[in-house]
Amino acid sequence: xxxxxxxxxxxxxxxxxxxxxxxxxxxxxxxxxxxxxxxxxxxxxxxxxxxxxxxxxxxxxxxxxxxxxxxxxxxxxxxxxxxxxxxxxxxxxxxxxxxxxxxxxxxxxxxxxxxxxxxxxxxxxxxxxxxxxxxxxxxxxxxxxxxxxxxxxxxxxxxxxxxxxxxxxxxxxxxxxxxxxxxxxxxxxxxxxxxxxxxxxxxxxxxxxxxxxxxxxxxxxxxxxxxxxxxxxxxxxxxxxxxxxxxxxxxxxxxxxxxxxxxxxxxxxxxxxxxxxxxxxxxxxxxxxxxxxxxxxxxxxxxxxxxxxxxxxx
Numbered sequence: 001x002x003x004x005x006x007x008x009x010x011x012x013x014x015x016x017x018x019x020x021x022x023x024x025x026x027x028x029x030x031x032x033x034x035x036x037x038x039x040x041x042x043x044x045x046x047x048x049x050x051x052x053x054x055x056x057x058x059x060x061x062x063x064x065x066x067x068x069x070x071x072x073x074x075x076x077x078x079x080x081x082x083x084x085x086x087x088x089x090x091x092x093x094x095x096x097x098x099x100x101x102x103x104x105x106x107x108x109x110x111x112x113x114x115x116x117x118x119x120x121x122x123x124x125x126x127x128x129x130x131x132x133x134x135x136x137x138x139x140x141x142x143x144x145x146x147x148x149x150x151x152x153x154x155x156x157x158x159x160x161x162x163x164x165x166x167x168x169x170x171x172x173x174x175x176x177x178x179x180x181x182x183x184x185x186x187x188x189x190x191x192x193x194x195x196x197x198x199x200x201x202x203x204x205x206x207x208x209x210x211x212x213x214x215x216x217x218x219x220x221x222x223x224x225x226x227x228x229x230x231x232x233x234x235x236x237x238x239x240x241x242x243x244x245x246x247x248x249x250x251x252x253x254x255x256x257x258x259x260x261x262x263x264x265x266x267x268x269x270x271x272x273x274x275x276x277x278x279x280x281x282x283x284x285x286x287x288x289x290x291x292x293x294x295x296x297x298x299x300x301x302x303x304x305x306x307x308x309x310x311x312x313x314x
Contacts (some may be wrong), residue, residue: 003309005155006104007108008154009107009108009111009154009160010080010107010110010153011115012111012115012154013073013077013110013111013112013113013150014077014110014114015114015146015147015150016073016114016115016117016118016119016150017070017073017074017077017114017118017145019122019143019147019150020066020069020070020073020114020117020118020121020122020147021070021074022062023066023121023122023125023140023143023272024066024067024070024121024125024140024142026064026125026139026140026143026251027062027066027124027125027126027128027129027140028054028063028067030128030129030138030200030225031052031053031054031059031063031128032052032054034052034053034130035048035049035050035052035053035054035131036050036051036053036056037050037056038050038051038052038053038054039051039055039056040057043276047129053128055096059128061129061287062124062125062282063124063125063128063129063174064112064280064287065120065121065124065287065288066121066122066125067280067286067289068123068249068280068281068283068284069114069117069118069120069121070121071252071280072245072248072249072284073113073114073117073245075245075248075249075251075252076109076110076244076245076248077110077114079106080103080106080107080110082099082163082220083099083102083103083106084099084103086099087099087100088104090288092231093197098179099177101172101175101176102176102179102180104168104176105164105168105169105176105177105179106165106180106244107181108155108160108161108163108164108168108237109160109164109197109237109240109241109244111154111155111157111160112151112157112160112161112164112237112238112241113238113240113241113244113245113312115147115150115151116151116238116241117155117158117241118147118150119144119148119151120182120244121122121205122140122143122144122147123258125140125143126141126143126144131307142276145298148164157237158233158234159201160237160239161233161234161236162229162230164233164236164237164240165218165229165232165233165236166222166229166233169191169215169219170215170219170222174212174215174216177215180243180244180247181208181211181212183247184204184208184243184246184247185208186207187201187204187247187250187251188201188204188205188253191250191254192205195259197250197254197257198254199282199285199286200246200248200249200253200281200285202289203246203285203289204243204246204250207239207242207243207246207289207292208243210296211239211240211243214236214296214299214300215236217300218232218236218299218300220290221302223259225303227303227306227307228302228303230303231296231299231303231306232299232300232309235295235296235298235299236299238292238295239292239295239296240297242288242291242292243292245284245289246285246289249281249284249285250281252277252281253277253278253281254280255274255277256274256275256277257276257278259271259274260274260275260278268311
């Protein structure tokens with residue numbers, strides 16, 4: 001039963017990934033075409049009565065949020081696919097075992113983090129369309145509604161969070177989390193002195209350094225009062241999700257930088273694909289990844305503000 005359910009959870013995450021991508025593609029095309037006011041920094045489309053809305057910073061923020069979550073989610077989903085292949089077919093039993101543990105750790109993240117991100121992204125993309133994005137004609141509201149159920153079925157995202165923190169992390173004393181942390185540490189060691197990678201590696205290294213202490217603190221509190229785990233779990237999963245995305249985005253930036261450098265060495269123009277990947281990585285680490293600091297603070301705030309509320313919920 002759990003083999004079937006875990007496969008379904010990975011499928012739900014991938015469904016949200018698809019909805020994030022299709023919402024992004026529609027919103028991007030619309031933002032390039034829709035004219036509305038002038039750019040704050042000066043006219044951009046002199047031959048038109050107004051500038052396309054893609055020139056406005058907040059529209060770009062919404063589009064880039066969807067793009068970063070779509071591409072980060074795709075990288076994580078592919079990584080899990082490779083792990084599944086190793087778990088089932090690798091000749092080395094140690095590799096099979098380690099891969100299986102990593103897939104088990106990442107499954108609730110794929111289901112919950114990707115569907116939560118899909119909710120953020122599809123809503124942002126609907127917002128790009130303005131008021132009429134809410135009506136059926138454009139199809140954007142359908143993407144929002146289709147993704148919304150993904151946060152509920154195959155185990156609500158709170159259940160996924162409890163599974164991650166309670167069973168997959170604390171349940172094995174952090175063994176699987178440490179294995180993923182070793183992958184992150186290897187990348188940090190490889191690129192730690194590369195100045196061009198600093199904007200990607202430094203935030204990831206900071207979170208990796210915080211993760212053990214953060215997990216241990218929540219675990220000790222949970223042993224004293226199980227409600228502490230329930231109070232922290234949703235925020236914890238989102239922190240873990242960003243660590244997984246941060247690892248994926250740092251690796252993508254690593255490849256993009258190498259390809260761009262190779263193109264410059266050959267005196268040719270770098271592939272636009274790699275330039276776009278690098279720009280999106282910069283946006284992710286500058287604008288989305290910092291959410292982890294807030295989430296760790298709210299997770300550490302404890303269960304009292306939730307459970308000692310008899311008067312508030314009377």
